[in-house]
Amino acid sequence: GNSVTQMEGPVTLSEEAFLTINCTYTATGYPSLFWYVQYPGEGLQLLLKATKADDKGSNKGFEATYRKETTSFHLEKGSVQVSDSAVYFCALRMVSGGSNYKLTFGKGTLLTVNP
Amino acid sequence: DAGVTQSPTHLIKTRGQQVTLRCSPISGHKSVSWYQQVLGQGPQFIFQYYEKEERGRGNFPDRFSARQFPNYSSELNVNALLLGDSALYLCASSLAGTGGSRETQYFGPGTRLLVL
Numbered sequence: 001g002n003s004v005t006q007m008e009g010p011v012t013l014s015e016e017a018f019l020t021i022n023c024t025y026t027a028t029g030y031p032s033l034f035w036y037v038q039y040p041g042e043g044l045q046l047l048l049k050a051t052k053a054d055d056k057g058s059n060k061g062f063e064a065t066y067r068k069e070t071t072s073f074h075l076e077k078g079s080v081q082v083s084d085s086a087v088y089f090c091a092l093r094m095v096s097g098g099s100n101y102k103l104t105f106g107k108g109t110l111l112t113v114n115p
Numbered sequence: 116d117a118g119v120t121q122s123p124t125h126l127i128k129t130r131g132q133q134v135t136l137r138c139s140p141i142s143g144h145k146s147v148s149w150y151q152q153v154l155g156q157g158p159q160f161i162f163q164y165y166e167k168e169e170r171g172r173g174n175f176p177d178r179f180s181a182r183q184f185p186n187y188s189s190e191l192n193v194n195a196l197l198l199g200d201s202a203l204y205l206c207a208s209s210l211a212g213t214g215g216s217r218e219t220q221y222f223g224p225g226t227r228l229l230v231l
Binding site for chain 2 (some may be wrong): 103
């Protein structure tokens, strides 16, 4: 079946540090890939997405590139802020091959940014 | 425009009871999906509905059921509650619930269920 593996957290950084959260996937086909963010006590917010190989999703300074050859979609940000502290989820969704277009999530990575 | 709304925000039940959770999608969205998020884990897919029809079901027991109404709102029902059903239940809406590249699922704030 399809699955997503994220780097284990928690990740603790100082403000303005560089962030990388690794994400790899296994899928029978060609999925769309997503990063969602969950702030404390809230639901999920879409951060960015990429729908085909070599696409780069970007939003709010975050970037991720869809790498088909390494089945990866690593999240990066050049300079994190305290307000980026949250749980980050990598997810995939199959574009074809069935009527069920569910999202499959990784376990999440808790990021804490200290001033 | 309002986003996805869910009610109630919090709920406490005892084992064996039944619970109904409600979701209103973004205006114009015809598909609703339900996810269960246990503390410390990623969300797990429960159901997807489109135009009042069940399109998909995750690996959950028959105690879980759902329906979608003509106005595209949805209810998730869980019978015979177990301690392990304690979780954040998330509703997501999308335009048509297909796998098309422009399709995005937007999540509500969730209902936090505690089973004692």
